[in-house]
Amino acid sequence: MTTDPLIELVGIRAGYGPIEVLHGVDLVLGPGAVVALLGPNGGGKTSTLKVCSGVLPSTSGEFRLAGRVVDGVSAADLARLGVCSIPEGRGIFPNLTVRENLWIATGTGVSLEELETVAYARFPILGERRTQLAGSMSGGEQQMLALSRALGTNPTVLLLDELSMGLAPRIVSQIYDIVGELASEGVSILVAEQFARAVLPIATSAALMLQGRVVRTGDPAEIEEELSTSYLGG
């Protein structure tokens, strides 16, 4: 196992057209770590994840994956290198069945059979619903499907954006239990959450993002406390 950080961002700047939204992001995701990317709306959490998954190119700084500089590497190539992303909104296709959604992940070179085996073993409900349209399932089941697509590809790094969005607290904690299991199996995880409490039980450290920069990293509970008193009016 590598001792290099899985992901290392150094002074990353990036934006949309002429508007820069990341103004020099520094972030480290170590092997087997679960880093919670916390902060209020618009701080740049999603944009940082997009840089890590290769869908938002940086304009300066350095992005390293397991010690290798990967600035400019395409999202598809990063996926082949083991970076797997579940974007905000889950990235599943509501008008396709569970099985067809899993089939989409075969683009990374895994067979449908393998994907289905992994998915249905971990989430039996998905096996029961394999021919059902994804859009007709509950939010929690859709999130399970999104996670299954990721798991089947055997990622080394998992990028998660607002997993808790729109889900009941009980479902959120079930989903995060599974994310915690993945971490204990050695997957390194970077997870953006506006509602920090959801991710606290599994986070090994936290990074606070404000206005396009990581302003502090440290103990997840301390950062959550600072966030809720200073920035969210809690």
Ligand SMILES: Nc1ncnc2c1ncn2[C@@H]1O[C@H](COP(=O)(O)OP(=O)(O)OP(=O)(O)O)[C@@H](O)[C@H]1O
């Ligand atoms: N596609 C886009 N085009 C232009 N500006 C964008 C785009 N996406 C995000 N932004 C801007 O970039 C900044 C950072 O947004 P980002 O979504 O990365 O933050 P966030 O911390 O993830 O917030 P949220 O929790 O609301 O998603 C915001 O000012 C936002 O308006």
